[in-house]
Amino acid sequence: MLQLTPLQIVGGRTLQGEFAVQPSKNAALPIIVASLLTREPVRLHGIPRLSDIYTILDIVAHLGTRHAWEGPNTLVLHTPDILNTVTPYALVSKMRGSFIVMGALLSRAGEATVSMPGGCAFGHRPVDQHVKAFRAFGVDLNEEGGNFEARRVAPLSGRYLFEMLTVGATQNAILAAVLGTGKVVLENASIDTDVIDMIGFLNSLGANIQGAGTHTIVVTGVSALRGGEYTVIPDRIEAGTMMIAAAATRSHLTLTGVRPDHLRALSMKLTEMGVRIMEQGNTLSVDATAGLLLPTDIVTGSFPGFPTDIQPQMSALLATVPGTSVVTDGVYTDRLTHVMELSRMGADIRVAGHVQTIQGAALHGAPVKAADIRAGAALVVAALAAEGQTTIDGMVYINRGYERLAERLRSIGANAFQPEPMLASAMD
Ligand SMILES: CC(=O)N[C@H]1[C@@H](OP(=O)(O)OP(=O)(O)OC[C@H]2O[C@@H](n3ccc(=O)[nH]c3=O)[C@H](O)[C@@H]2O)O[C@H](CO)[C@@H](O)[C@@H]1O
Ligand SMILES: C=C(OP(=O)(O)O)C(=O)O
Numbered sequence: 001m002l003q004l005t006p007l008q009i010v011g012g013r014t015l016q017g018e019f020a021v022q023p024s025k026n027a028a029l030p031i032i033v034a035s036l037l038t039r040e041p042v043r044l045h046g047i048p049r050l051s052d053i054y055t056i057l058d059i060v061a062h063l064g065t066r067h068a069w070e071g072p073n074t075l076v077l078h079t080p081d082i083l084n085t086v087t088p089y090a091l092v093s094k095m096r097g098s099f100i101v102m103g104a105l106l107s108r109a110g111e112a113t114v115s116m117p118g119g120c121a122f123g124h125r126p127v128d129q130h131v132k133a134f135r136a137f138g139v140d141l142n143e144e145g146g147n148f149e150a151r152r153v154a155p156l157s158g159r160y161l162f163e164m165l166t167v168g169a170t171q172n173a174i175l176a177a178v179l180g181t182g183k184v185v186l187e188n189a190s191i192d193t194d195v196i197d198m199i200g201f202l203n204s205l206g207a208n209i210q211g212a213g214t215h216t217i218v219v220t221g222v223s224a225l226r227g228g229e230y231t232v233i234p235d236r237i238e239a240g241t242m243m244i245a246a247a248a249t250r251s252h253l254t255l256t257g258v259r260p261d262h263l264r265a266l267s268m269k270l271t272e273m274g275v276r277i278m279e280q281g282n283t284l285s286v287d288a289t290a291g292l293l294l295p296t297d298i299v300t301g302s303f304p305g306f307p308t309d310i311q312p313q314m315s316a317l318l319a320t321v322p323g324t325s326v327v328t329d330g331v332y333t334d335r336l337t338h339v340m341e342l343s344r345m346g347a348d349i350r351v352a353g354h355v356q357t358i359q360g361a362a363l364h365g366a367p368v369k370a371a372d373i374r375a376g377a378a379l380v381v382a383a384l385a386a387e388g389q390t391t392i393d394g395m396v397y398i399n400r401g402y403e404r405l406a407e408r409l410r411s412i413g414a415n416a417f418q419p420e421p422m423l424a425s426a427m428d
Helices: 025-037 051-063 096-109 128-136 167-177 193-204 236-248 264-273 308-318 337-344 373-385 395-401 405-410
Strands: 007-011 016-020 042-045 066-069 074-078 111-115 139-144 147-152 157-161 183-187 208-210 216-220 228-231 252-256 276-280 283-287 297-299 324-328 348-352 355-359 367-369 388-393 415-417
Touching (some): 007 405, 025 042, 025 051, 025 074, 025 096, 025 193, 051 066, 051 096, 051 395, 096 111, 096 128, 096 167, 128 139, 128 167, 167 183, 167 193, 167 216, 193 228, 236 264, 236 283, 236 308, 236 373, 264 276, 264 308, 308 324, 308 337, 308 373, 337 348, 337 373, 373 388, 373 405, 388 395, 405 415
Parallel strands (some): 016 252, 157 183, 367 388
Antiparallel strands (some): 007 415, 042 074, 066 074, 111 147, 139 147, 183 216, 208 216, 252 283, 276 283, 324 355
């Protein structure tokens, strides 16, 4: 078995030059699942080479998809027939986002059995909205032995008003209704970029989904989708992580291949703190060299609000900014695994409920461990800003979301190094 080695960062250096942002993991995952809806080949550009992508490819392979990479980030997917409508626990439990295969299987095969996704490092993440939406559309859905068994007994039709904005349940409900003769209306639907991108992909194959980017989405079933070619949007969470890293190291960094309009909530906050943000086409510059940064307060929310997926990284930045900042995660009540690890590096963060009160301080290097993907990214941000060496364990989580991180950090001046992985048996 491959043993992932820790990432070693010697901090306190400024970052400089250009950082090419990877394509979006969280947009690519549902688009790969959505490719199950056509029996024709699809060619996807902008697929990041990440462990989450390999996991979803294992899942769709189990369901009948063949895939081939064409160059670094282009993937050809082909599902002539669905070979399986059961997605076992061993596969689903690896990645919570895979629950949306239920909608895709319902559409293409009329039935699906999918394991209940587990919790994750930052708390309980229910799927009640997925289930309620399916039932509202007439799907026969039962839960047995930790599995959800769903069957289309008539064309999907009806309306569902989501009780909160949810990316995954909006995507799942859309996928379920794309093929067939019914029509569904989703109210209070998510307007997240990853929902809009999945709809853009499906409509490019001939789906009839109206209302992308608004809170009311109407899906009218069609008999079949054709094949096609699509380019996935840039990763706004990776871009946000690097904007924060630039601010934390008081650097001037240019990000290329970004969608500045997807990053407005963060750009506004950084500007408020005294960072200069300049946007030009698909390029965004972050200049934090001008002087002292100011503390601020953050409340995360659904897009276009401040993303929860950069809350831990922002907390790491605020831990370096003199004064008091307050960070409230309005999406998850327990996304806090970064706090203890940051405190090993000298961060002063008090937690009450899901609110962090942060007093800025100088950080120092320390051995730390990531317990989830963005907590890991927060530790990278802190390590880049800290004096001395930080050793970050738990790279399995960071690798879920960040491609070749050490190498790409070095390209912008960081002292970051991850030794080659070793075979576990060779280490015993
Ligand atoms: C693979 C992927 O793209 N993951 C992202 C996706 O996750 P995911 O799609 O799982 O997140 P949701 O948007 O569904 O969750 C938003 C909130 O709604 C709650 N909820 C959701 C569904 C449900 O049935 N019941 C319920 O209570 C969740 O617990 C959470 O508090 O959006 C999240 C919110 O931007 C991000 O943090 C994740 O990185
Ligand atoms: C939390 C994330 O992913 P997931 O929803 O797959 O856990 C993330 O990308 O930050």
